[in-house]
Amino acid sequence: MSEPLILLGDATAMVCDGDVCEIPVRVEDEPDSVDQGQQTDP
Amino acid sequence: LTVQADVTEKIKVDIWSDVQCPWCYIGKTKFEAGVRAFGGDVHVTYHSFELAPDTPLDFDGTSADYLVQRKGLPLAQVNEMLERVTGIAADAGLDLRFDLAHQTNTIKAHELLHFAKANGKQLEMVGRLFVAYFTEGHHVGQTDELVALAAELGLDPAAARAALDERRYLAAVKADVRRASGLGIHGVPFFVFDDKYAVSGAQEAQTFAAVLEQVRDARKVDA
Numbered sequence: 001m002s003e004p005l006i007l008l009g010d011a012t013a014m015v016c017d018g019d020v021c022e023i024p025v026r027v028e029d030e031p032d033s034v035d036q037g038q039q040t041d042p
Numbered sequence: 043l044t045v046q047a048d049v050t051e052k053i054k055v056d057i058w059s060d061v062q063c064p065w066c067y068i069g070k071t072k073f074e075a076g077v078r079a080f081g082g083d084v085h086v087t088y089h090s091f092e093l094a095p096d097t098p099l100d101f102d103g104t105s106a107d108y109l110v111q112r113k114g115l116p117l118a119q120v121n122e123m124l125e126r127v128t129g130i131a132a133d134a135g136l137d138l139r140f141d142l143a144h145q146t147n148t149i150k151a152h153e154l155l156h157f158a159k160a161n162g163k164q165l166e167m168v169g170r171l172f173v174a175y176f177t178e179g180h181h182v183g184q185t186d187e188l189v190a191l192a193a194e195l196g197l198d199p200a201a202a203r204a205a206l207d208e209r210r211y212l213a214a215v216k217a218d219v220r221r222a223s224g225l226g227i228h229g230v231p232f233f234v235f236d237d238k239y240a241v242s243g244a245q246e247a248q249t250f251a252a253v254l255e256q257v258r259d260a261r262k263v264d265a
Contacts, residue, residue, distance in 0.1 A: 005225060005240035008253045013243030014065045014130075016093055017229030021065055021127070 052085040053257055058222050058232040059168070060093045061148040061182055062105075064127045064138060067172040069231035069244035071134050076250025082258060087159075088168050090152035090218035091230045097147040099183040108145035131176075138176045146183030149215060151175075154188045156211035157202055158195070166195050236261070 014021065057073070059066040077084055101108060109120045124140045131138045151171055158167035170191050174180035180187050185206050192202040205211060225234070233241040233250075235257045241250070 003238065005234060006238060007240050007242065008235075008256060009241040009245045009249045010243075013241075013245045013249075014068070015229035015231070015243035016060070016063045016065050021063075 052083040053254060054236050055084050055086045056089055056234040056237075057086060058089045058091040058218070058227055058230050058234075060091045060230055061151045061171050061175055062143075062145070063091075063093055063230055064131060064176070065244040066231040067136060067138075067176055068131055068134050069233075070168065070172065071136060072244060072247045073231075073233065073250045075247035076245075076254065079247060079251040080254040082254065084254065086165060088155060088164055089222065090155065090215040091222055091227070091232075092148060092152070092215075092219055093230065095147065095149065097145065099147045099150065101145050101147075101183075103145055105140045105143045105145050136176070139179060140176075142177075142179030143175060144179065144181040144183070146181060148182065149212070150185065150188060150206055151182045152215040152218075153206055153209065153211040154192060154202065156214045157205040158192065158197060160211075161197055161201075163195050163197055167192070167197075170195060 055073075057070075059070070097108070097112075101112075103111065106117065106120045106124060109115045109123075110117050128138045128140065155164060155167050155171070158164045171182055174187070174191055175182045180191065182188060182191075185203060188206060189199045189203045193199040222232070225240075229242065231242075231244060235241070235253065239253065239257055239260075241253055245253075
């Protein structure tokens, strides 16, 4: 796996990164809310 | 989901995941639905990823307790967050019971997954650990609990206990974590197809199916 990976699929899917689990919010859903796009990992 | 020894004609899928990661559980479910929709055979291998390696093995509390006590988050925010995750999981057909969950360090659970892999039961063990942690309230940091779960799958409990007590697969877990770092993986679930293509996060089933078709088509071009 020495070559860089080619990323496929939806770039806004849900992922846990450290203590943070992101829930992506489409721009048209909550354009005024800064905090809507993230939540902390249980 | 078909897993066989001959991988030459199957799409190879390497998945990095952690036992306490709700998106990994949801992602696994959607990935497997995607595989069914795709219709072809894949060869799946799970790899260890530690989201919170600083968590004590003997932490005595729920997920909410952990987030409030150790991360300093307000309880109301924690409850709202867990309700949202639970709702999304329910949409995927999963029953997440954060009120029962025992937050812990997942290192031993990962070691058990490597033991299961060595004995041909890795996929079953991945699924069993998700249900045990998220639905049934098992403490997956405790050796006794892990051994009992292994035995449920027909694995030798004495051998499982010995492997955990001797930390026989600790190096393999750490090697997985290092490999993830080398690949630039910062979050999970993370899916790698044929060592070349990657998908990050809990994607929809149809997305996984489309990616698998794309990978299969790329093979035809390469051939």
